[in-house]
Amino acid sequence: MFSMAQYxxxxxxxxxxxxxxxARLAEVIPAADRVSSQWYVGEVLGDLLQWIAxxxxxxxxxxxxxxxxxLKGATAPIFMFIDAYKxxxxxxxxxxxxxxxxxxxLVIDNTDWSGKGxxxxxxxASAQATAAGRVGSIAKAASDNLLLCATAxxxxxxxxxxxxxxxxxxxxAATTAISTAVFSAVGAMIFLESGAVNTAAIVTAVGVLAAFLGTQVNALVILHSEAVDPTSFPNSAWPKSNSAQYNDGTVNDGDADWSLKGG
Known part of the structure; x- marks a missing residue:
């Protein structure tokens, strides 16, 4: 579940x-400079420390x-959450x-009004209800998918x-190790190896996120399909709600689709 405060x-x-x-990275090379300039550090070791740094x-x-x-995309989940709420x-x-x-x-007492009208x-009205229900379904799907994206x-x-x-x-730890000539090489190499591992972890996370967002693209296709489904939206339009959709809007000539009983 997405939490704005946590995010x-x-x-x-x-x-x-x-x-x-x-800031800590900026301390690494100066630390190597200080150690390599000491009288007890040979030229070869000093050069090695500089290279490692x-x-x-x-x-x-x-x-x-x-x-x-x-981090450039850090605001996206926030807007996704806000839009999901809307x-x-x-x-x-x-x-x-x-x-x-x-x-x-909408049922009306037949004693007051009945017939074709x-x-x-x-x-x-039923067509209007179905269309509005479909809009509600589309809105729910959009909200659910946006929330899933935000959570991801x-x-x-x-x-x-x-x-x-x-x-x-x-x-x-690497800076501290470099500051002591004896452990400098070991400490720095540990950092280099661990840094590569952590970078791989981020790349993996990005891959997982990309795959998840790919499913959202599929969801958008489904949402579009629902929106243009003629079952609820005849001719890809909102169903008509007035007498213009019928052949005859009059009520008194006896043959109108909207004729009142006894008219």
Whole structure:
């Protein structure tokens, strides 16, 4: 289930996390510079530390750019949720109209009005009720699918938030390791390997999200099919509700489709 408060908290966490991660990345190369300049660090080891630091920053920057890129679509689930909510209001209105126009709610005492006009009126009203009911059905489908999309977006960004939080811990550990010449290579390589794993996790999440959104495209096709279904919308139009749809709108000449009983 989609929660606006939870989603906003997740996005805020990601945005803050990217800033923290970027700041921690900026500390990696200076840490390597400090260690490699020490008298007890040989030239070969110093060059290795510099290389590891650069590769660490390159890998981290690539991951950061990837996360910033997927954040560009962060507002989409919010609008999906808002639109899903609006569609429920539309559904309620359409279903209310459909209910009001059912034959049970429009039956008129035959002693007051009967004949072809009476029957034609109920037939026309029934078509209106069916059409309004179809609109309600379409609105429900639209709302359900938008909510599913929003929920999928929330799940995706929760994954991203978890990855960025883990990366912050790892880059801090890598910086600390680089600061000590003995463990610098091991620490940095651990970060590089873990960063690749986390990037793969995000790519996998994007793939899952893309596949899910693909099902929404199918849903849009189904919604379009329902909208143009002539069963409820004759000639792809709203059913007519007045005497113009009948051959004769008069009521007094004895042969009108809307003739009153005894007219």
């Amino acid at each position: 906003e908290a997740v996005i805020s966490e990601i945005e803050q996390g990217t800033k923290t991660f970027e 650069r590769k660490t920053v390159e890998a981290g920057t690539a991951i950061l750019n990837f996360i910033l890129d997927v 569609w429920t209001d539309f559904k309620a209105t359409a279903n209310g109209v459909s209910t009001d126009l059912t034959a049970q709610n 009476h029957d034609a009126y109920l037939t026309a 977006g929330l799940a995706f960004y929760i994954v991203v938030a978890g990855v960025i939080a883990k990366l912050i811990v790892e880059v801090v």
